[in-house]
Amino acid sequence: MSQTTPIYILSGFLGSGKTTLLQQLIDHWQGEGLLPAVIMNEVGDVNLDGLQVQEQVPMTEMLSGCICCSIRGDLSGEIAGLIQREAPDVIVVEATGIANPMEILEGVSEAALYLPIDLRGIMTVVDSAHLLELYNVQKGKTYRLMQEQIRCASALILNKMDRVKEEEEDLLQSIVERWNGYAGVWKAVRCRVDIPALLDALGGVKADWTRAADNESKQASGELVPQNGREQNAESHGESASDHGGESQPLHHPHQAHKSQNHESHAHESHAHESHAHESHDHVMVYTHYFKGPVESLAFERLIANLPRDVYRAKGVLTFSDTASRFLFQYAFRESDFMKITPQGNVPDVAVFIGEHFSRSELKLALLSLEQGGLRETD
Secondary structure, eight states: OOOOEEEEEEEOOTTSSHHHHHHHHHHHHHHTTOOEEEEEEOSSSOOSGGGGSOTTSOEEEEOSSOTTTTTGGGHHHHHHHHHHHHOOSEEEEEOOTTOOHHHHHHHHHHHHTTSOEEEEEEEEEEEHHHHHHHHHHOOSHHHHHHHHHHHTOSEEEEEOGGGSOGGGHHHHHHHHHHHOSSSEEEEOSTTOBOHHHHHHHTTOSSOOHHHHHHHHHHHHTTOOOEETTEEOOGGGGOSOOOOOTTSBOBSSOTTTTTSOGGGHHHHHHHHHOGGGGGGTTOEEEEEEEEOSSOBOHHHHHHHHHTOOTTEEEEEEEEEBTTOSSEEEEEEETTEEEEEEEOOSSOOOOEEEEEEEEEEHHHHHHHHHHHHHHHHHHHO
16 A cells, blocks of 8 residues: 555634644644645635645645535545645645534545545644633534534644633633543644644654554554563653643643543653654544455454444445455444445555544554454465
8 A cells, every 4th residue: 555644634713823823834844854735625715825825835725615515525536636646745634714623524534435544633723712702602603613623623722822811721721621621732822832742642744653553453462562662561651751842832631631630741751752652642533444454244243333432434445354345334323334346446445433532542453353353264
């Protein structure tokens, strides 16, 4: 399979500061010698935000419609075209401010069925002062949309903190933690955040996913997995946290929000160690799994039937070890459907799972175990 292209979704209500963050992301990746590309969505006929993006950055515009509804079906085609034309190292999809992130996930997942892409997460930029105003009223479409954008985020940037009173900060933090207890949260003014730490929390672009997959495969077979060059033990969690300098720091870290304050040093440790990058955001909204071989059909059906309720949509193309046909499968509302297909071209065996902050590692380990069982059958 060819190189996998990381994709980030940039979400946030109108005027929150998404394009400001986008410019910082582009500068960071270019500084690392990477080629970023952008898909920018506007509901109008003119993309004014796109004028702020450097000319040397490949960009596709999706105008005259919201990416999550009227033109959602075009998104996978735009992703495919951008990869074929430009071969970027990373893609950012900046959605219009009125977009529902879960609908965008659906559009990106369509492309994952025939392209080697990896959705790393949703960065949501929040106008902090605007959120507090809406929270005081707690009604209206804008309030519900902003709540949904925060709830779906993998990383939250609380922007425009200079417009928030000091006595309001605790309320602001409690709101976002109540709506989303998994996303890392960064306070910011003009979206000035520690970009490497932000990306690290989402897996980064150059993270060692090959090693991560190998470790998870070993776990599935019951082997002990090294961590930072050592075997896992209680002592491996006691190292000091990294210093991120003067940039904005995360208020809390993914999968640590529900724990007490004395775990903060461990939460920051994931920024310091590259080997933790793949597990620093285990609870995800979408997971794409590329199969290395066929799997046994009944075992896969059992896995689908027992998916956690946090996973409410799945689809993919599979080869089963106990039949000669390939199948397209769909899963929604606790029901699954399998259909024989003959794909045109080089279509990989792949499954895409969409839900709400489900455990990526648990699902991946279950799928790797299925693969190992399928390989044993074909031996």
